[in-house]
Amino acid sequence: MIVRIFGDQQYRLADDQHAPLNDLDDAVVAAVEAGDEGGYRSAFDALLAFVREQGTPLDEDELIGSDVLLPPADLTLEEAGREFTGEGLVPDPVEG
Template sequence: MIVRILGQGQWEVPDEEVGHLNAIDDQVASAVAGRDQAALSASLRQLHDELEAVGTALADDELRSSDLIIPGPDATLDEVADLLQDNGAGEGLIPG
């Protein structure tokens, strides 16, 4: 799976890691629902750290179609809420 972190590039993530990433994604959605910017920032940082730990960064000149787009760690509640709405109700940033 190819994941784009806005402002940071693309990462290739093994499919078997998606379940663990979904648990963190649930924390992101919960923070947005509760309008808690501090919790959102912490959850996004955790999601990014995990993506970077389990994934492989693609070279800047290697452009591939992204399966998922994750906001940057400094994203606002409204920015993430818009992304969640675009993904569909209940899906989170990472479907599944």
């Protein structure tokens, strides 16, 4: 899975990281829906940190479409309210 963080770069995550990434995304959605500024900031920072720590950065000249697009780290709670809705930005893993 390829994840782009706007204002940062693209990262390749192993398939087995999809479920934990989705869980972190769900935590961001829950905090946004609750209007919890501190919870949002903590959850969003954890989501970005997970991608950066578990992912392998792609070379700048490697052009691959992203499976997941994440907003930049400075996204406000108000802005997040327009991004993190419903299922969030990370599609649910396919069971099978």
